[in-house]
Each structure stands twice: as C-alpha cells, then as structure tokens.
Amino acid sequence: MKTAYNKLFIFALALLVFNACDQEYIDDISKVEPGPDESAPQITLNYPKEGTRIQVTEPETTITIDFEVTDDIEIGTVKVLLDGAEIGSFSEFIDYRRFLHELTYEGLGNGEHILKITATDLDGKSTETSVTFEKVPPYEPKFDGEIFYMPFNGDLMELISQKMGTKVGDPGFVDGISLEAYKGAENAYVSYPTDILNTGAFTAAFWYKVNPVPGKAGVISISPEGEDRTKGLRFFREGDEVSQRFKLNVGTGTAEVWNNGDVIDASSDQWIHIAFTVSEASTIIYFNGEPVSSTEGGIIDWTGCEGISIASGAPNFAYWDHGSDMSLYDELRIFNKALSQEELQQVMADEGQVPPYEPQYENEIFYMPFDGNYEEKISETMAAEVGTPGFAGESVKGINAYAGATGSYLTYPTDGLTANEFSAAFWYKLNAVPDRAGILVAGPRDPDNPDAQILRTSGFRFFREADGTMQRFKLNIGTGDGEVWNDGGTLDPTLNEWVHLAFTISESQTVVYINGVEAAAVASSPIDWTGCDIMSIMSGAPRFSGWDHLSDLSYMDELYLFDKALSAEEVESLMNDAL
DSSP states (O other): OHHHHHHHHHHHHHHHHHHHHHTTOSOOOOOOOOOOOOSOOEEEEEESOTTOEEEOSSSEEEEEEEEEEEOSSOEEEEEEEETTEEEEEEOOOSSTTEEEEEEEEEEEESEEEEEEEEEEETTSOEEEEEEEEEEEOOOOOOSTTEEEEEOOSSSOEETTTTEEOEEESOOEEEEOSSSEEEEOOTTOEEEEESTTOOSSOEEEEEEEEOOOOSSEEEEEEEOOSSSOOSSSEEEEEEEOSSEEEEEEEEEOSSOEEEEEEEEEETTSOOOEEEEEEEOSSEEEEEETTEEEEEEEOOOOOOTTOOEEEESOOTTTSOTTSOOOOOSEEEEEEEESSOOOHHHHHHHHHHTTOOOOOOOOSTTEEEEEOOSSSOEETTTTEEOEEESOOEEOSOOSSSSOOEEOOTTOEEEEEOTTTOOSSEEEEEEEEOOOSSSEEEEEEEOOOOTTOTTSOOOOSSSEEEEEEEETTEEEEEEEEEOSSOEEEEEEEEEOTTSOOEEEEEEEEOSSEEEEEETTEEEEEEEOOOOOOTTOOEEEESOOTTTSOTTSOOOOOSEEEEEEEESSOOOHHHHHHHHHHTO
C-alpha cells in the first residue's frame, strides 16, 4: 500500500510540473555559451595592505590573509606565497568565476614580509599582485608623557597597552594619513578605560577630517554620569556645513573652564591636525600646530570619569545633542602633560605631516605671529635676535606676543620684501617709556654716521615719539633723491590697550591707519630700496639710531607684510579677522 501511495504522489508531482511549464509559470532552461575568454583573472587583496604594520607583544603571531579572485570565464589555479614560500594553493572552486578566501598563517615573525598571490585562468592567462608589510616589535612611546596611541590601522588597538578599545555601534575604516583611519558612523564610538589618566594635566593630539553632518558632535569626552561638568573634560564641535567651531570644557573639581576655540572650513574636505592641552596655567587649542585659542587653566578632576569616549559625547555628554561624530580620525595620541607648541610640532613631524603655512590674504609676503618663537611662517625663516627680546604672556591672537626689552630687537633679511608697493599691519600695545622708539625700519647703511645712522634716501622708517601728552606714529620713506614724511596719528599712552596699526606705500601716496581708520595720507613718489638689506622689528637700530629711535619696550602681535598697498577696506578686514 505504501508503494502505491508513493507512485501516486510522484505521478501527481510530475503532472503539476508539466502543467506549470505548459502555462509558462516556470522559465524554460536553456544552455548559455560562456563566450570567449578575453581577460585575465582579477585579484583583490583586502588584508594585509601595502605598508600594513602589525604590532603585538608576542615574538610570533598569526595573520589572516583575506583576498578575492574573479575571472570572466573560469578560474584555474590560485597560489599564495609568503616571502617566496608557497603557503596556499587552490584548484577546485565552488563558484568557478569567483573565489573568496581567508587564509590563516601561523608563526609570522618580526621584520618585513612580501606576500604574493598569483591567479591563472583555464586559458593560461595569469595575474599577480603583491604587497610588502611588516611585523614590528611592540610599540614604545616616542614622546615624553605619551600614555596612549591609537593609529586606527584597521583595528582599535591602543599600542602602548596592547589593549583593544571597545567598539560601540558599527564604525569603519578608510584610507588615512598613514595607513587607515577611523570612520565614524551613526550611534557609534570607541570607549577606553580611564586608568591611564594619572595626572591633572592633559594633551590630546590627532588628525581629523570633518563631516559636518550632524551639525554638532562630541569629539573626545571624558565625563562623569549626569550633567556634571566640574569633572573630566569635553572636546566637541558645533556649526553647520560651512564652518564648525571646536570647543573645550574642563572640570576642575568645583568649577568648569570654557575655551570657545576656533572654526575650521567644514567644506574643505582636508585633513587638519587638532590638539588641545590643559595645564594649571592654561588651556590651549591648536590647529595644524598653531595655537588658535587659549584661556586660563586648572588641574582636571577625574572623579567619576570611567571611560574615554572617542568620536562621540556619549554616553555621559550627550545631553546637548553632542552625539556620535561621522568624521575621520587618525593617529590619536594622549599625554599626561601639557605639550608645548614645539613638542606638538614634533609629533606632527614624526607622522610626516607638518602642513606649511599658506598665506591667508592676497599679496601676503610675510607673517610672524610671535607664538613662542620668531619664525616667519611663509618662508619658515627665523628672525635674528639682538639682545634679549621676550614674550608678553598675552596676545590678540594665538598664545603670545612679542615683548620688547632694552637694547633688544629682531632683524630679518629684506629678500623678497622690496616691492614697488608695500604694506605693514600689526597689533600693538604701547609702552611709552622710552618716549621715542623705532617700530619697523628697513634702511641703508649710513657710512658718514656709523654710530648714529640716519640716512633716509631709501627704505622706510615707522616709529613713534612724544607729542605733548600723546605718542605720535610717523612714517618716513626714501625715494632715491629725496624723502617723504607722513606724520600719521596719535595714541593716548595711558590707555594700555591693544590697537591695530598699519601703513601702506604706493607709487603715489603713503597712508597711516590706526584701528582701521585712516590717520593721515600724504602724496609720495615710489619707494627706493637701494642698500636696504635688513628690516628691524621693534627698534630703529641699527639703521635709524641717529635720533635715538631705539628699542621699543611695547608689545607687538600678528605682524603681516604685503607687496601691495592695501585699501582701507582690506586694512579693516585684516584687523577684524583677529578679533
């Protein structure tokens, strides 16, 4: 009986299939010719990539080689060689046009290795790909105070401790500054324990490419539960698709410190190096090794801070919608000290990424911000120091300004500065003692008066001197066969305020500006630069000393020079950019 039922079932099933085919419910099966074999196999090597560096504590490790081979007709063989020795060979494939495989190799030692994969199709056409990668000894901190280094090279390992960060959500990896970089995702971030934080001073430094969507996000957050900002720190961004402002909030135990930071162009699609430092004296935010904002500081109180959140304010600083950041991060380092600007630039240089200063304004030929050194940023040339000039400990922009001292000034070569038109602009805080001084001077030697030089047939002299209860700022230029005087304008020496000073020289006039407003304009012939090989900054010496316009004990900040005569609108714009 059972056999009869089986036969009846098979007959019914055959009848159903025949009827379905007859009614065209199922497509007819037809043979497809493979066609000519036109191309060689294609190989995609997912891991390791060219330049991959594997760092683990063990002298030998296991590596998983991840690759894919495809062919237009049929794959014949695939061979994998490591340092010339065959470690894998394949000739049978379930999918004869596509082969995805992960090959595990044990016993990889320190040193450089060459991985080669060769794929051949049935027609004999062959493709070969190879990469060089390296297994290196465990990472040793390179910099003083370095306690954390996460390079994001395909994983979330912190290399000093050899511990993995905890992944929340589904972040990814893309090409970065060195190898790979962290790519943020919605509701995703990396968490790491705070047991490495053993001081109240702190520095974080990393490469960053902003994705301005969403408009606000946490970047690095070390915060206690609840809306308590008197402990830990919070570094975050806010803005739109045009600009993003990066801010820092620090908890000192009983209070909080705010640093409102600065903005970056959110549409530039460029990597930028971001760092911030916290010490008892100050907090400083840096972009590309340059300080952009500073405040008074304080020792960080870490009470209740259990996790370092990277690329999000979550979980404890999401109450102002500073959630996950979908930007790119690379080469994150943390230090238990406040790094100096020079130390930060060494960190950048070690990564081979010290962006040169790019002029910010049309016809800009010179920029000296005085942020801890006397470097001219465009040429990367240091001014020569005479005497003992110093720094003010305050500034209009950045972290410092020039502070004059008796018998002290800077000199800088005039190569590249001697144009037919010329402008200088800077911020200045007046110290009226002594009652006269040189400020910017580029003049020729005076062979007739070597000890009190006063030759004014070429170059320029911008200086100040007493005018009753005021200080008057004057400009003198040499035209080759004569000189032109512009008596400028005056400042009240008792105000103790930063003011913006500028002067312009065209082929027809000179103009002096005070706080963006024209103080005096005088008709002029073109400037003559004969014999002007140096420019003095904050003194008339050595080329304009005959009338005792010597070193200036005032402060100077943000000195710019241009090879054009700036318009009044350009002077005002330059002044406002620093505010």
